[in-house]
Amino acid sequence: MRGKFLLLVLLVVSLPGLISAESGEKLWLRYVPVSETVLDDYSTLDNIYAEGESPVINVAKEELLRALEGMTGMDVEINKKLSGSSVYLGVGLHEKLELPGIEEHLNTCGDEGFVIREIGGEKGLRIVITANTDAGVLYGTFAFIRKLQNEEEIQGLDIVEAPKYQHRLLNHWDNLDGTVERGYAGHSIWWNRERSFDDLKEDYVVYARANASVGINGTVLNNVNANPDVLTDEYIEKFARFAEVLRPYNIKVYMSVNFSSPAIIGNLEDSDPLKDEVREWWKNKVKEIYDEIPDFGGFLVKANSEGQPGPQDYGRTHADGANMLAEALEPYNGIVMWRAFVYAPSGDDRAKQAYKEFVPLDGEFHENVIVQVKNGPVDFQPREPFSPVFGAMEHTPLMIEFQITQEYLGFSNHLAYLPTMQKETFESDTYVNGAGSTVAKATDGSLFDQKHTAIAGVANIGRDTNWTGHHFAQANWFAFGRLAWDHTLRADEIGREWLGMTFSNDSAFVKPTLNIMMRSREAVVNYMTPLGLHHLMGWSHHHGPEPWTEIEDARPDWLPKYYHKASKDGIGFDRSTSGSDAVSQYEEPLASMYNNPQTCPENLILWFHHLPWNYTMSSGLSLWDELCYHYYDGVEEVRLMQKKWDRLDGFIDAERFEHVQHKLKIQSREAEWWRDACLLYFQTFSEMSIPPELERPVHDLEELKKIKFDMTHHN
Ligand code: BDP
Numbered sequence: 001m002r003g004k005f006l007l008l009v010l011l012v013v014s015l016p017g018l019i020s021a022e023s024g025e026k027l028w029l030r031y032v033p034v035s036e037t038v039l040d041d042y043s044t045l046d047n048i049y050a051e052g053e054s055p056v057i058n059v060a061k062e063e064l065l066r067a068l069e070g071m072t073g074m075d076v077e078i079n080k081k082l083s084g085s086s087v088y089l090g091v092g093l094h095e096k097l098e099l100p101g102i103e104e105h106l107n108t109c110g111d112e113g114f115v116i117r118e119i120g121g122e123k124g125l126r127i128v129i130t131a132n133t134d135a136g137v138l139y140g141t142f143a144f145i146r147k148l149q150n151e152e153e154i155q156g157l158d159i160v161e162a163p164k165y166q167h168r169l170l171n172h173w174d175n176l177d178g179t180v181e182r183g184y185a186g187h188s189i190w191w192n193r194e195r196s197f198d199d200l201k202e203d204y205v206v207y208a209r210a211n212a213s214v215g216i217n218g219t220v221l222n223n224v225n226a227n228p229d230v231l232t233d234e235y236i237e238k239f240a241r242f243a244e245v246l247r248p249y250n251i252k253v254y255m256s257v258n259f260s261s262p263a264i265i266g267n268l269e270d271s272d273p274l275k276d277e278v279r280e281w282w283k284n285k286v287k288e289i290y291d292e293i294p295d296f297g298g299f300l301v302k303a304n305s306e307g308q309p310g311p312q313d314y315g316r317t318h319a320d321g322a323n324m325l326a327e328a329l330e331p332y333n334g335i336v337m338w339r340a341f342v343y344a345p346s347g348d349d350r351a352k353q354a355y356k357e358f359v360p361l362d363g364e365f366h367e368n369v370i371v372q373v374k375n376g377p378v379d380f381q382p383r384e385p386f387s388p389v390f391g392a393m394e395h396t397p398l399m400i401e402f403q404i405t406q407e408y409l410g411f412s413n414h415l416a417y418l419p420t421m422q423k424e425t426f427e428s429d430t431y432v433n434g435a436g437s438t439v440a441k442a443t444d445g446s447l448f449d450q451k452h453t454a455i456a457g458v459a460n461i462g463r464d465t466n467w468t469g470h471h472f473a474q475a476n477w478f479a480f481g482r483l484a485w486d487h488t489l490r491a492d493e494i495g496r497e498w499l500g501m502t503f504s505n506d507s508a509f510v511k512p513t514l515n516i517m518m519r520s521r522e523a524v525v526n527y528m529t530p531l532g533l534h535h536l537m538g539w540s541h542h543h544g545p546e547p548w549t550e551i552e553d554a555r556p557d558w559l560p561k562y563y564h565k566a567s568k569d570g571i572g573f574d575r576s577t578s579g580s581d582a583v584s585q586y587e588e589p590l591a592s593m594y595n596n597p598q599t600c601p602e603n604l605i606l607w608f609h610h611l612p613w614n615y616t617m618s619s620g621l622s623l624w625d626e627l628c629y630h631y632y633d634g635v636e637e638v639r640l641m642q643k644k645w646d647r648l649d650g651f652i653d654a655e656r657f658e659h660v661q662h663k664l665k666i667q668s669r670e671a672e673w674w675r676d677a678c679l680l681y682f683q684t685f686s687e688m689s690i691p692p693e694l695e696r697p698v699h700d701l702e703e704l705k706k707i708k709f710d711m712t713h714h715n
Helices: 004-013 036-043 055-072 102-107 134-149 197-214 233-249 276-292 318-332 350-361 419-427 439-443 473-485 491-502 507-528 560-564 590-595 602-608 623-646 654-686 701-706
Strands: 047-050 077-079 087-089 114-118 127-130 158-161 167-171 218-220 252-257 298-301 335-339 369-374 398-403 454-458
Touching (some): 047 055, 055 134, 055 197, 055 233, 114 134, 134 197, 134 491, 233 252, 318 350, 335 454, 350 369, 398 439, 473 491, 507 623, 654 701
Parallel strands (some): 167 454, 398 454
16 A cells, blocks of 8 residues: 555655655654764674574564664674674573573563663674563564664663563454544555455554554454454454464454344344353354464453443343453453443433443453453543542453544644653552552552453554554554553653654754654643543534534533533533532542542643632633633644744655644644634633733634534544
8 A cells, every 4th residue: 555655755765965755654663874973883783693483583583684784774694603693682592692690680571571681792792682482572672673763872781671561452443344433544454445465465564563663462453333244254364364464573463342243143132141052152253263363362342332232231241241251262361351431321420430330340350351441531532530440440450541543632633642641641649559559550460460461542543654644643653552561651752762763863853843742732632621621522523623512312421511511600510529429439539639629630620620710720810711821822832833843844854844744734723723612602601701912713603613524624
């Protein structure tokens, strides 16, 4: 799919005086020449020795060869013997090379961690990359390559790493007809009816390399709103072929399954999880899958949510449903990721639903079930508090689900660097075992004993040449992997790495660009949903603002009004003890802190409280004025992003520079659209005016109400 751009790239490369045009198709694995400052050191690495011949080791060896040759311009040799080599890859090398101290490090590395050490030598630098498994060696190799891409000092390198979560997955919401639910980078890379598997194989390899380079070791290839056909022979065979391409990169495939499959494709009377024939059906189906895919990862299930079938259809619980699948998968070490995103009409506050349905089931799930919980209690909003389910199920492994695709953050049109948001979740303190019981610790096995630990991100990948629609959306894919590997990494560190690998290591470029990235998510919060507001977008497309939406016969919680509750007397959702009491799902001291508007963090105040328009904020401003300032700040920030970016012309290739410039223009226009729509609409209730020192809105409310979302707003 990406081949046709090659010609264009070659043409531009050959013109003198220009930085080569780039389409983004290589992602962060470009391997362009490094600068003189590190070239001497790196050039001593001209000879690789790899221990063993497994497909995984071969991938590591070839990747390092390609990287070193690309970055240094020299020919690198593969050495068949240990002596005289400069980079050593493989399991058990510390023994062969008689390196003291590495053994203890390996004891802390588990199955996928690694040790990288520079051991010196007569001819120059010598590097050892070793681990307990070939997979660990692969991750060590990519970690080493990343250091080279960032032009880091490698002399004296001594690194020991192990991933924080065992299963680090992308969830593709890809439908079998090729569309992608909430996908903004073109159609599905997996389900492509126009091109054959063989034709696309090279792209799958790029995908696999990219994931392996950040430690992603699993991928769910189909939408959580699962088509039952995925369990037919035809699709099992397709999954097997994908598994085969991904296997040498240590990536397992997983499948989303429809709970009613036994009835729909198995012709059983129903899919009641307590019926023997249903259980038998799943066991046979799982066996069929493992016959084709011996290292199949397991199932992801969305049940009894948004109209999907599930065990509750038969009066059974989530645990009954999940355990049935877990039993079928258990003999093969497969896992079930059972989603806690349950969104069904209940009449109560939607934010409380997951906790109400799942917490009472704590301890009832089999040990190969992991309950997958969205980061916030509602739905991937630009800012939500963490889900109160985290920390509340001591006897059940929980995994965080983040959304990498920007369903609620401007699609692939807005630059929104998500790690700052994800770090907010990881670092939120649940207080469940006293202070310091962060969400990260409550899910990575350090707080509770759990056989499996996992994390998932809803992918933002599609058939677009640059994979993610916006060049900067690649950063969110990269960063998800890095945080899944180590949630203690800082968002700016990760951003710095990615920029160096993807664009340039020139600090005159990196500094302002990193600044854009680091401030971008808060900008989106400000121009869309500041102060804890949420769900103000159009109810079906989820793109532009429609806080006014009225739809006859719609479920109330589809509509923005359910969430903002703007009226003459104020704005915000009262989730305090005198409202829906969602605050009580949190541990103390959080419950009391959130319950009181004086102590509730202001960035969440309207999530938890309904307050009068003239409520005095900590700044001394009225709530209305504060809201105005946030919306205007958001727009202003995007304008600053544009100015900063404009000044970077010439640092990178014109193709990507202009593409980003174009997207920023759209973002700026849409930020104004959001600001004006929300403020002009809320003003009809507040009857207060926008502070005179702020510029006048550029739109008119009635005109805004007529804007219909369509693809012209998308592109
Ligand atoms: C919502 C999306 C919907 C997904 C659902 C889910 O709008 O398309 O199916 O989440 O996570 O955010 O299941």
